[in-house]
Amino acid sequence: IRYAHHAEPLGVFEIYLPYAPVVTSIKADTLRAYAALALGLLLLWLGLFRTVATASRQLRRQSDHNAHQALHDALTGLPNRLLLHDRITQSLRASDRDLRPMALVLMDLDRFKEVNDTLGHRHGDNLIQQVGERLRATGRAMDTVARLGGDEFAVLLPGVDGDAGAMSAAERLRDALREPFEVAGLQLSVEASLGVVLYPSAAGDADVLLQHADVAMYVAKRSHAGIAMYDRADDHHSTERLQLLAELRTAIGEGQLVLHYQPKLHLGSGTVRGVEALVRWQHPERGLLPPSDFVPMAERTGLIHPLTEVVLRTALVQVRAWCDAGSPMPVAVNVSTRSLLNLEFPDLVLTLLTEHGVAPELLGLEITETTIMEDPQRALAVLTRLFEAGIRLSIDDFGTGYSSLAYLKRLPVHELKVDRSFVANMTRNERDRMIVNSTVALGQSLGLDVVAEGVEDAETRAALEDLGCDLAQGFLFSRPVAATDISGWATGSWATGSWAVGNSLPV
Secondary structure (H helix, E strand, O other): OOOOOOOOOOOOOOOOOOOHHHHHHHHHHHHHHHHHHHHHHHHHHHHHHHHHHHHHHHHHHHHHHHHHHHHEOOOOOOEOHHHHHHHHHHHHHHHHHHOOOEEEEEEEEOOHHHHHHHHOHHHHHHHHHHHHHHHHHHOOOOOEEEEEEOOEEEEEEOOOOHHHHHHHHHHHHHHHOOOOEEEOOEEEOOOEEEEEEEEOOOOOOHHHHHHHHHHHHHHHHHHOOOEEEOOHHHOOOOHHHHHHHHHHHHHHHHOOEEEEEEEEEEOOOOOEEEEEEEEEEEEOOOEEEOHHHOHHHHHHHOOHHHHHHHHHHHHHHHHHHHHHOOOOOOEEEEOOHHHHOOOOHHHHHHHHHHHHOOOHHHEEEEEEHHHHHHOHHHHHHHHHHHHHOOOEEEEEEEOOOOOOHHHHOOOOOOEEEEOHHHHOOOOOOHHHHHHHHHHHHHHHHOOOEEEEOOOOOHHHHHHHHHHOOOEEOOOOOOOOEEHHHOOOOOOOOOOOOOOOOOOOOOO
């Protein structure tokens, strides 16, 4: 203690405070702080847990969705090709274990493109959804109905009763589509082509069975049978075929393709009015191969374009030679789907005509009605250009496809060729005779010439003359022969006149 003005302290005193209350207060404050911290951490943990749990559930749902999407078709919800492949593999194991056959059906809707082109893709998708639902409702619980893409479906049938059971199941699937579908307020009838393969009759893994079913399906589509069972004879995907395909590329470039010619006769006068050029392959080892051995391969692989050009060039070279010899002879060449739907094809034809100095009316092009209906609008554009250039156009194999009369009356063509399947039996089958008669009347009412294919006997020729058919070709007159064997046709026993370049084709 100091007093004022005194530098030295005068005394000291001490104050004592008990510390226990202070400790108690500090502990209480600390506990409150810890409690607040713990509560905060708890709330934080609960918040994080909720967030993590929510995110985890969303990730699981997304993962499940992604897994489902990876194995199912987005449009129909049906299993896709990947899941079907897995189930085929499982079914193969079960079939081996239980010694029970299984079947695979591949289905393609006929003329589905017309639905998309007419009503639009949205309504086309709606039809696909309805087809998927109906197929699923038709099958058994153990069956797998899958969509492979586009208008193609597959149905896996475990435990079937052999060929008969597989075909019966395929019939049920096809029949299920006969009831009309309602799309855009319209009642649409749907038909399909089905290919069936049975295991173990046709052995292999999932990929092989799918390939076999695909082969059978295209056989059903080409034959218009609706359903076809896989037959090894129809399978053009063997190693031998692949080797032949490689050799065909060489053949096109090395001039191994040759043309044989078959005459078309005017039934009234017996005059040869032209020839059809038919391609053959003079194979160095296999001999002379018919077009059925290699043209389908060319169409599937794109080799049809160079093959068609070679055939056109060869035919026009021969026409030029006939013209130079003073006996011009019109020649007709068959045209594939790919060529007809190629907008640049008319340019190629006109270039080749100019290059060889051949008048357009001496060249004919034959197109099947199935080819035309593949894409009628594009086909019409190509045919119109060829027609306007003066090239003679024919619809080949008429009566075997699905051509629409509405399109037929618009097509710029000169000629209908009645398919040989009707002509060959017309003297023995009244229905075939009626079909030929109707086709002749239809063609002539449209101002077209009508050619009967496959005339093999005098009785058939006489029947065709009675019906008023214009032209005919077949073995009765001549088989397809090399150009060197037909030099006398223009002046031979059938001919009554001669050709001159620039003249219109006789009727």
